Amino acid sequence: MEVNVKYFASLRERMGRSGETVRVTAGETVGQIWHRVARGDPPPENLLMAVNMEYADLDSPVGEGDEVAFFPPVTGG
């Protein structure tokens, strides 16, 4: 199955792309997706993540067609 991965702000610059489609196997977690797209780099200490636009964590499961986003601490307002 496939999930759509997005990156924002400084993380997008660091990754060198705004997103990608990633093929995963059923039961994989957000953390496993991070491991794959970051080619083994550990997640930054303050990394935030969302699944289908809801905050999630590295242990959150993903499903077919989900949108998974990774981003740095937020600085709005």
Next chain:
Amino acid sequence: MRVEVTSVPFDPWAVVGDHQAAQLTGGSYGATAVFIGTMRDFNAGDTVRAMTLEHYPGMTERYLERISRSAAERWDILDSLIVHRVGVLRPDDPIVLTAVWSAHRAAAFDACRYLMEELKSRAPFWKKEALDGGGRWVQANTPG
């Protein structure tokens, strides 16, 4: 209750007045609390020439709607309004507006503060400053 993320500069005082005239019944509210965040021309000892604000289209609006609903559940308020700029901002540009209407002042003050603090801590927005030496992402918001 209304939330808006806009790439167009806005006049927060006019927006508050327009919203109040269109959405609230005169005589029903006795208190209006308003917070406006405005861009400074300095940060961390450096001169800031401009700032680019980025958001996560969809998630950001959803999050702002959620905290607006949450405020309405926690306090006895009549209405709330959040407007947040994205795109390229210059010093003195309004960044964010939160406004709350209620019968009495405590609910308006408390809910307005709550909306701003929740927005600052969790709403997906990111600031990149344009300094004389180049661009710099803001790493974290100040505690208050």
